Amino acid sequence: MIDNGNGLSMHILEAGFDIPDRPCIVLLHGFPELAYSWRKIMLPLAEAGFHVVAPDQRGYGRTTGAATAFDADLNDFTFPNLVRDVLGLVSALGYRRVASVIGHDFGSPVAAWCALIRPDVFASVVMMSAPFAGPPALAFNTAHDDASLARIDITSSIFSDAVAALAALDPPRKHYQWYYSGPSANDDMRHAPQGLGAFLRAYYHVKSADWTGNHPHPLASVSADQLALLPAYYVMNADATMPQTVAESMPSAKEIAACAWLTEQDLDVYATEFERTGFQGGLNWYRCGTDARYTAALRLWSERTIDIPSCFIAGTSDWGVYQRPGDFDAMRMLACTNYRATHLIEGAGHWVQQEQPRTVANRILRFLRQDAPVF
Numbered sequence: 001m002i003d004n005g006n007g008l009s010m011h012i013l014e015a016g017f018d019i020p021d022r023p024c025i026v027l028l029h030g031f032p033e034l035a036y037s038w039r040k041i042m043l044p045l046a047e048a049g050f051h052v053v054a055p056d057q058r059g060y061g062r063t064t065g066a067a068t069a070f071d072a073d074l075n076d077f078t079f080p081n082l083v084r085d086v087l088g089l090v091s092a093l094g095y096r097r098v099a100s101v102i103g104h105d106f107g108s109p110v111a112a113w114c115a116l117i118r119p120d121v122f123a124s125v126v127m128m129s130a131p132f133a134g135p136p137a138l139a140f141n142t143a144h145d146d147a148s149l150a151r152i153d154i155t156s157s158i159f160s161d162a163v164a165a166l167a168a169l170d171p172p173r174k175h176y177q178w179y180y181s182g183p184s185a186n187d188d189m190r191h192a193p194q195g196l197g198a199f200l201r202a203y204y205h206v207k208s209a210d211w212t213g214n215h216p217h218p219l220a221s222v223s224a225d226q227l228a229l230l231p232a233y234y235v236m237n238a239d240a241t242m243p244q245t246v247a248e249s250m251p252s253a254k255e256i257a258a259c260a261w262l263t264e265q266d267l268d269v270y271a272t273e274f275e276r277t278g279f280q281g282g283l284n285w286y287r288c289g290t291d292a293r294y295t296a297a298l299r300l301w302s303e304r305t306i307d308i309p310s311c312f313i314a315g316t317s318d319w320g321v322y323q324r325p326g327d328f329d330a331m332r333m334l335a336c337t338n339y340r341a342t343h344l345i346e347g348a349g350h351w352v353q354q355e356q357p358r359t360v361a362n363r364i365l366r367f368l369r370q371d372a373p374v375f
Helices: 035-047 079-092 107-117 157-168 176-180 185-190 196-206 242-247 253-257 264-277 280-290 292-301 327-335 357-371
Strands: 012-015 024-028 051-055 100-104 125-128 173-175 235-237 310-315 339-345
Touching (some): 012 035, 024 079, 035 357, 051 079, 157 173, 176 235, 185 196, 339 357
Parallel strands (some): 100 125
Antiparallel strands (some): 012 051, 173 235
């Protein structure tokens, strides 16, 4: 456990710590995951000469000190404070500069904000499965024109109007991030009628390459009709919970037995931890993302870009690349001025570093050795 100086005792997994003066890599997990999510690539990265550190992030796993109730102060879960968590951790470990910060799913924007806010500390960034389109923009030249925001962020009127319009579809739908932001999601999932382990098995399965229904492609616009093309685990039936949604795609016993990337022992690690802690700590991150009060504060960095070397990794079966129309292109062409590579990996869905760990580790090492040799 590491005191990060920002109110947390952070539980970490690490590899390559036995040899001093190695460059450090920090791995940031997403939802609903843990530091354990990086178990398959930590040793390959360490064997390549790095000290690899993966924390349970704020509100997750065995990291303590965070208030994780629904009525917690959400300022603790904003991106600037999550950056403080990572910055405090690497400082406590004795590093003034980190070779790369690598984030997956919700860890991807945390890694991106680390890179944007403290490029003096983080020498490169790898974003995985969730593109980062940049800080929300200030409305420009409104003193003279009826100008709109330059970029559509998730709490902009365009996106929120499209989400609201989902309720008028036939059948009515709702966006999962707004469901996750509500008061019932934690209990729905923690006390899933099929059992927590079976819920997580279905959730991980349906977002992986194992589920044959995943055929991601860019959406044409930010509209309810286009958002409704996303799978039900992103745009849900209005009266459904997440356990009900993924239960329809529960893998068979034969499929479970054949799932080498997530064994029953692996699943038990996740189920045991989330049974103990619940999901609300991670869900509070979503609440900051869907509440304009918290996203508005990020306009302090409007027009700022990520100028350190960057790349993006995802599975070819991952809808997360396209769930927010325009973000993937904005990341490559606007948000990152030193963008080096996109790696879309065959045979992987959303859980890319677990589904195809060897390829992911190779792509990261290629980036660090050839594309962005910062150490």
